[in-house]
Amino acid sequence: VSEIPESKCDVLIIGAGPAGLMTATWMARCGINARIVDKRNTKIFSGQADGLQMRSLEIFDSFGFCDRAWKEANHMIEMCMWNPGPDGVIRRSDRVSDVPVGLSRFTQIVLHQGRIERFFLDHIKKYSKDLIKVERAVLPDSLEIDEKLAGDHSPTSYPIKVTLRHLTEEEATPAQSNGSSVSDGLFRSNLADDDTDDLIRKSQGKEGTMEIVRAKYMVGCDGAHSWTRRQLGFQLEGEPTDFIWGVLDVIPITDFPDIRMRCAVHSAESGSLMVIPRENKLVRLYIQLTEVKPDTSGRADRSRINPEMIIKAAQKILSPYKLTYEHCDWWTAYQIGQRVGTNFDYRSRVFLAGDAVHTHSPKAGQGMNVSMQDAFNLGWKLGLVVKGIARPSILKTYQSERRRIAQDLIDFDHKFSRLFSGKPAKDLLDETGVSMAEFKEAFVKGNMFASGLSVDYGASMLVAKAGDAAEQGDGTDVSSKNEVISKQDLATNIKIGMRLPSFKVLNQADARPWHFQERLKSDGRFRLILFAGNVLSPTQKKRLDAFCSTLDASRFLKPHLYKDIDILTCHSAKRTDTELLRDFPDILHPFDVRTGWDYDSVYVDDVSYHEGYSDAYRGYGVDKETGCVVIARPDQYVGFIGELSGEGMREVEGYFRGIFVG
Ligand code: FAD
Incomplete structure (x- = not known):
């Protein structure tokens, strides 16, 4: 009997959808020995999720x-609302901005999931030097966790044992839906050029074989029917819904005037429809199918659904406008529950991310975004722990930070679904119908959540703010709080626990305008941001010097500088009155014998030649004279705010002592 081959890796990722690829991206950026496997034999090429929130773009x-x-x-720039008039005929009743104005340098865009996966794959290839590749047609067969080793975080401890099975081509090809000539999800005629190679799966000659992988950590990103979740015995809690959704990606032929706008259309008697204008003249229609009802088991017979049936439902809702199509790119129909996972991790060794821990309806375009953002929260933490930089206990913040977001997502979806699916109220006295004013208000309010920018992480060892995490209902161990407490009033618009907002600033050395957020790269490093204030004032210069010399003298922090902690400065004196080399301590723009001074770390809040004045200090709510110091985590969420002084520097050290191993 031939032995099953065995190998080791630091992180094993199951599933290569948006959540798995985001995890692999962090692994590539942090230089981690990781593997990622997926049971399908190719990536997806069309359909599925398509909306990208502002935060995902950041x-x-x-x-x-x-x-x-x-x-x-x-x-997508504008959202139009269509509702029945007094005569029962639909008409445009309102227009609003598609996303809240002024919150981000991006707006919401629409591009199908297959392209997003392409960008991830290319990025992973580049940064891992082709070492991390999605291993396709691979299915995990068994999972064992050595309970004794799980608590041992020494570099030689591999508590996870997974047996993988390499599938045959047939086993790895997903079945198509019945009753249609158009493929659902693997329709291949519209492949982008750079996707073609992915269809030619290079056989490793391993089909039908088994292998054993021992890993330090594992991340289950294997979607709504997560195998990993089932192995751990964790549940998704919540309700199934009766709503059956039809989704059609077509090139429409229509006289409906707003077909290139995002629209919510409520008809008087025929149900509701969402229009999402897409790339390449495509339009996605989300339609609630009222004619298909779940049976006694709660499941609908999806084989009865086909594109013809979905378009007929759409035609009724849009009547008297006409709608047909010649080209259908993709379609699907599904019934989805609104559920959240009971646990997001097992002993900080096995984690679940994305659809594996939350499912909900697709209308608000949240699925892919929240899934990627789960993994964005987890990936750098795993990277820093595997590299021995951060304490393993930071991994507990994954569940405390993300479970609350998943719960918020379900609550949001619940509310929005009811308003979207309900019949419009006939008049003010009609209490059973949905008032369109209420729908608009919910949309505008919900938009803040849907932008991804309202995420506000609670107090923890990574977020030094008052209030304990347990109070916030996320069950975090209070003892794992960071001992340092921030001073929120020093930067009133930089909220501790939220992502650092962005304003334009100029590079001190070459006067080029940048969005400050652009300088916060996801490279696995924390950012120590010095709002240096008015460096031309002698008192302020003294404070800056005191901060920098205490930093320079810190035996704890010095070995981490530039490697794990990047330093960025933004001052508020006049650019033309200040000099990089004269007015700023060397530690803020270090010298390298091979590459000279660092010209990319010091910025100024001043007027630009071509892009006006952003008044960043005012935007951030920071005093222009005295400034402050801010720590952004590797994912750009704010962990600490303190004074720019020797004392403030000691707090900075305290913050990092709570996180770093030594
Ligand atoms: P997924 O994208 O589901 O990725 C999971 C990956 O894991 C897959 O590649 C799968 O092959 C792999 N996998 C699963 N089990 C195993 C296993 N045992 N072993 C190895 N690999 C495994 N969202 C919208 O916003 N709008 C939509 O219209 C929309 N339509 C959708 C239609 C369909 C048919 C599906 C499935 C999803 C749709 N979604 C939609 C949801 C959206 O695609 C997800 O929210 C998003 O992809 C979640 O990302 P994820 O990485 O968590 O999971």
Whole structure:
């Protein structure tokens, strides 16, 4: 009998959808020995999720591939609401901005999941030097966790044992839906050029074989029917819904005037429809199918659903406008529960992310975004722990931070679904119908959540703010709080626990304007941000010097500088009256014998030649004279705010002592 081959890796990722690829991206950026496997034999090429929130775009930009999505996508600017008039005929009743104005340098865009996966794959290839590749047609067969080793975080401890099975081509090809000539999800005629290689799966000659992988950590990103979740015995809690959704990606032929706008259409008697204008003249229609009802088991017979049936439902809702199509790119129908996982991790060794821990309806375009953002929260923490930089206890903050977001997502979806699916109220006295004013208000309010920018992480060892995490209902061990407490009033618009907002500032050395957030790259490093204030004032210069010399003298922090903690400065004196080399201590723009001074770390809040004045200090709510110091985590969420002084520096050290191993 031949032995099953065995190997080791630091992190094993199950599933290569948006959550798995985001995890793998962090592994590539942090230089971790990771593997990622997926049971399907190819990536997806069309359909599924398509909306990208502003926060997701900021995250893509922090990795450096947002430009690809921004160029290829359709940009959604306005949302139109269509409702029945007194005669029962639909008419445009309102227009609002698609996203809240002024919150981000991005707006919401639409591009299908397959392209997003492409960008991730290319990025992972580049940063892992082709070492991390999605291993396709691979299915995990068994999971064992050595309970004794699970608590041992020494570098030689591999508590996880997974047996993997390499599938045959047939086993790895997902079945298509019945009753249609159009493929659902693997329709291949519209492949982008750079996707073609992915279809030619290079056989490793391993089909039908088994292997054993021993890992330090494992992340289950294996979707709503997560195998990993089932192995751990964890549940998704919540309610199934009766709503059956039809989704059609077509090139529409229509006289409906707002077909290139995002629309919510409520008809008087025929149900509701959401219009999402897409790239390449495509339009996605989300339609609630009222004619298909779940049976006694709670499941609907999806084989009865086909594109013809979905378009007929759409035609009724949009009547008297006409709607047909010649080209259907993709379609699906599904019934989805609104559920959240009971646990997001097992002993800080096995984690669940994305659809594996939350499911909900697709209308608000949240699924892919929240899934990627789960993994964005987890990946750098794993990276720092595997590298021995951060204490393993930071991994507990994954569940405390993300479970609350998943719960918020379900609550949001619940509310929005009811308003979207309900019949419009006939008049003010009609209490059973949905008032359109209420729908609009919920949309505008919900938009803040849906932008991804309202995420506010509670107090923990990574977020030094008052109030204990347990009070916030997320069950975090209070003892794991960071002992340092921030001074929120020093930067009133930089909220501790939220992502650092962005304003334009100029590079001190070359006067080029930058969005400050662009300088916060996702490279696994914390950012120590010095709002240096008016460096031309002698008192302020003294405070800055005191901060820098205490930093320079810190035996604890010095070995981490630039390697694990990057330093950024933004001052408020006049650019033309200040000099990089004269007015700023060397530690803020270090010298390297091979590459000279660092010209990319000091910025100024001043007027630009071509892009006006952003008044960043005012935007951030920071005093222009005295400034402050801010610590942003590797994911750009704010961990600490303190004074720019020797005392403030000791707090900075205290913050990092709570996180770093030594
Ligand atoms: P997924 O994208 O589901 O990725 C999971 C990956 O894990 C898959 O590649 C799968 O092959 C793999 N996998 C699963 N089990 C195993 C296993 N045992 N071993 C190895 N690999 C495994 N969202 C919207 O916003 N709008 C939509 O219209 C929409 N339509 C959708 C239609 C369909 C058919 C599906 C499935 C999803 C749709 N979604 C939609 C949801 C959206 O795609 C998800 O929210 C998002 O992809 C979640 O990302 P994820 O990485 O968590 O999971």
